[in-house]
Amino acid sequence: MSVGDRPGNAPEDRREERRAALREALLAAAERTIAAQGLAALRARDLAREAGCAVGAIYTVFPDLDALALAVNLRTLNLFDAALGPAERPDGAIDGPAAAADELVRLGLAYLAFAGAHPLRWDALFRHRPPPGQRAPDWYVAEQARLFSRIERPLAALRPDLPEPECRLLARSLFSATHGIVALGLDEQRMALPVATLRVQLEILVRAMATGLTAQVSGDCRSGT
Amino acid sequence: MSVGDRPGNAPEDRREERRAALREALLAAAERTIAAQGLAALRARDLAREAGCAVGAIYTVFPDLDALALAVNLRTLNLFDAALGPAERPDGAIDGPAAAADELVRLGLAYLAFAGAHPLRWDALFRHRPPPGQRAPDWYVAEQARLFSRIERPLAALRPDLPEPECRLLARSLFSATHGIVALGLDEQRMALPVATLRVQLEILVRAMATGLTAQVSGDCRSGT
């Protein structure tokens, strides 16, 4: 149990190791807290007690509690990404508009299922606001973009006529619409719908959007501003 | 300028008058603060200073700051209701599916316009959470229901086959989807789309939903579960 029993472990490595262990302990404690009591329950003193360190130690591995919440949110995003299954379907590309619509519905239902299974964690994803003037880190928006690309693939199959920028934009809007249905539908203070009811609503509307979008392909959209 | 110059003014009336004046001053100050700096800037001490009273006086007319925020939110809802124009169109009922879709698009664009014109006020509507375990007041959900009924009318015209409960439910989900597009689209931390771009996206998707919903009227929805 001596300090330097492993050869090649420079002192600075061991320091980094301790830092990483503390970081992990804090992250785990924060994750438990958010999952069990929500983002608002994330308090420095409780966190330090749970992680077995002093309050000041938190600020040696995270600039502030916002960064810690952001780190938890990244884990939530990864969790959701895993819940969606492998990015590429084994059978390759999506063959037709019907399959594309089915895939969009599948993604929407998976989103709803995840939000229903981890309500507080998922709530933290959108409730958390960085301090004013501060931008979200690059790795965070990159992770977001990775998830959006899951929508872009079936959408491109649904609307092969769309140029790529428009497709990316529409994919994001499609996500936003789905998010709205899930977020307000699960919101206890606003709609508080049962998940089963919400599933039906979500499928109805996502399928309606898919159908309606294919109908617009013939360029009959008379709303050209 | 004597105290009791108006006959019939009982002392308890004057007390109530003073309370109402204080309430109004606080509400106005809170409204200014939220409109200019957002819900997070609502602080008891600043509020008292702006309204010209002591901090403790706030708690003689509002149970807590949450109630004050809720009162501001009610005003915002009323403001939005007014921005939507008269509830009943002068020409009476909506005649066909095309007019119904147009009305849904109009409502969605009005929602976006309002959110864009009063971003912080509108943000406060959804960011504000009552303390856990506390339900939203009845007058608040009633005001919400009044707004939802604006969607139910064109939706009923679009889908006359739907029973009233399903129509109410679908109207709420339609609102949720629209809200998602607007909320995430305007969110500086997530999408931060220009309002003009967002207008196009919103119209595309609302029209798609309207088209898709009419297509589902023939009962070909193969996802009956």
Next chain:
DNA sequence: CAGAGTTATGAACGATGTTCAGTGCGCTGC
């Protein structure tokens, strides 16, 4: 093993919402 350098500690600071004993004011009865 002594000393230098680094890291963790937790009391302290400033800001927050909320409370409450004290104060001042207005109304009431003479």
Next chain:
DNA sequence: GCAGCGCACTGAACATCGTTCATAACTCTG
């Protein structure tokens, strides 16, 4: 008109936050 009473307002005080920093404890070097 005035004494006395009761209520409402005051603002200092309290509890609880996030965050900081002087100090203690510890680790590695020579």
